[in-house]
Amino acid sequence: MTMPTIKAVRAFTVRGGGADYHDQGAGHWIDDHIGTPMGKYPEYRQSRQSFGINVLGTLVVEIEADDGTVGFAVTTAGEIGAFIVEKHLSRFLIGRKVTEIEKIWDQMYFSTQYYGRKGVVLNTISGVDLALWDLLAKVRKEPVHALLGGPVRDELQFYATGARPDLAKQMGFIGGKLPLHHVPAEGEEGLKKNIELLATMRERCGDDFWLMYDCWMSLDVNYATKLAWKAQEYGLKWIEECLSPDDYWGYAELRRNVPKGMLVTTGEHEATRWGFRLLLEMECCDIIQPDVGWCGGVTELIKISALADAHSKLVVPHGSSVYSYHFVITRQNSPFAEFLMMHPVPDQVVPMFTPLLLDEPVPVNGRMKASALDTPGFGVRLNPEVTLHRPYPVG
Numbered sequence: 001m002t003m004p005t006i007k008a009v010r011a012f013t014v015r016g017g018g019a020d021y022h023d024q025g026a027g028h029w030i031d032d033h034i035g036t037p038m039g040k041y042p043e044y045r046q047s048r049q050s051f052g053i054n055v056l057g058t059l060v061v062e063i064e065a066d067d068g069t070v071g072f073a074v075t076t077a078g079e080i081g082a083f084i085v086e087k088h089l090s091r092f093l094i095g096r097k098v099t100e101i102e103k104i105w106d107q108m109y110f111s112t113q114y115y116g117r118k119g120v121v122l123n124t125i126s127g128v129d130l131a132l133w134d135l136l137a138k139v140r141k142e143p144v145h146a147l148l149g150g151p152v153r154d155e156l157q158f159y160a161t162g163a164r165p166d167l168a169k170q171m172g173f174i175g176g177k178l179p180l181h182h183v184p185a186e187g188e189e190g191l192k193k194n195i196e197l198l199a200t201m202r203e204r205c206g207d208d209f210w211l212m213y214d215c216w217m218s219l220d221v222n223y224a225t226k227l228a229w230k231a232q233e234y235g236l237k238w239i240e241e242c243l244s245p246d247d248y249w250g251y252a253e254l255r256r257n258v259p260k261g262m263l264v265t266t267g268e269h270e271a272t273r274w275g276f277r278l279l280l281e282m283e284c285c286d287i288i289q290p291d292v293g294w295c296g297g298v299t300e301l302i303k304i305s306a307l308a309d310a311h312s313k314l315v316v317p318h319g320s321s322v323y324s325y326h327f328v329i330t331r332q333n334s335p336f337a338e339f340l341m342m343h344p345v346p347d348q349v350v351p352m353f354t355p356l357l358l359d360e361p362v363p364v365n366g367r368m369k370a371s372a373l374d375t376p377g378f379g380v381r382l383n384p385e386v387t388l389h390r391p392y393p394v395g
């Protein structure tokens with residue numbers, strides 16, 4: 001079979017939800033006094049949008065082959081990402097065979113290493129990589145998971161991230177991850193409120209339902225240790241992303257400090273095999289949580305996951321819709337997945353990247369059959385009612 005070659009690469013931006021799922025309207029639980037590293041400034045405590053959590057917006061990468069097949073993917077990178085795709089990365093794609101994914105990744109990473117390595121550059125490389133996997137799988141008329149070795153189980157099971165774990169339990173999820181609302185700068189009063197919320201949710205959910213706290217880089221080792229020990233009484237299953245992603249030493253200390261049996265997790269703002277090698281070799285956490293749209297794409301997640309497996313660590317990707325589901329279903333060390341509740345009041349399941357994608361599968365009763373992923377590529381389409389903007393058209 002003669003493989004088609006890439007004839008066009010296009011980068012678009014979109015505002016309002018989509019892959020930049022923090023880019024929501026007013027009154028959404030995901031922007032309601034959630035603890036962040038900016039919480040030391042009282043003026044930035046109520047809303048993460050106030051300090052710019054949603055400034056980037058969504059990047060849509062479209063890659064067209066000379067046989068007319070079009071692969072695409074979405075991630076969090078907005079106009080900066082569109083610039084990098086059109087002005088820099090596209091030179092490594094045009095004219096290449098759709099099978100040259102590994103070589104293209106290597107050239108994208110090392111050609112941007114002088115200004116990239118993590119953050120929005122790796123988000124952008126991830127978006128291109130995901131679009132390449134979508135394209136290749138569509139050319140081969142297979143779902144992406146089939147190119148990754150195929151499902152190791154019949155269905156995915158999900159925990160839900162949102163403000164209402166009690167409702168998540170009623171919807172059939174295996175657990176509920178709460179955002180932490182108060183940071184060290186809010187003192188003992190804030191710590192007390194953090195524990196009171198957990199106690200309330202434990203009361204409502206019963207003893208067997210997983211409850212976790214997501215701390216979104218907002219704590220220090222001392223506070224996180226105190227929180228963990230107070231939370232043990234309420235059976236906190238894991239404490240997530242407590243510290244700055246760069247504080248590998250702090251994570252290693254925290255993991256030694258927490259009560260036996262409580263898991264320490266992190267990784268959604270980490271990138272590449274080198275970043276995760278540090279987390280694994282410095283014994284920073286029990287579960288790594290790469291976002292496949294931010295860590296380097298599927299091509300890099302394959303390497304990251306193998307590293308973790310060799311360290312007997314679980315890989316539970318940060319919620320990234322179909323882009324993580326197709327990976328998780330193929331790996332034994334990814335036994336469950338995250339589902340981010342994107343309805344403003346998390347009392348109903350809506351597609352994670354809503355309104356950007358059509359045919360985006362959602363968990364039913366907290367589960368998703370592998371067969372729900374059996375459409376070529378990642379199995380989703382761009383919603384034609386969503387206006388795309390191409391800020392840097394080339395040629």
Ligand SMILES: C[C@H](O)[C@H](O)[C@@H](O)[C@@H](O)C(=O)O
Pocket residue numbers: 030034161162178179180214216268318319338340
């Ligand atoms: C709910 C958390 O504060 C973040 O908004 C979320 O994106 C991320 O940390 C997660 O693990 O889902």
Ligand SMILES: [Mg+2]
Pocket residue numbers: 214216240241268318
């Ligand atoms: Mg998180």
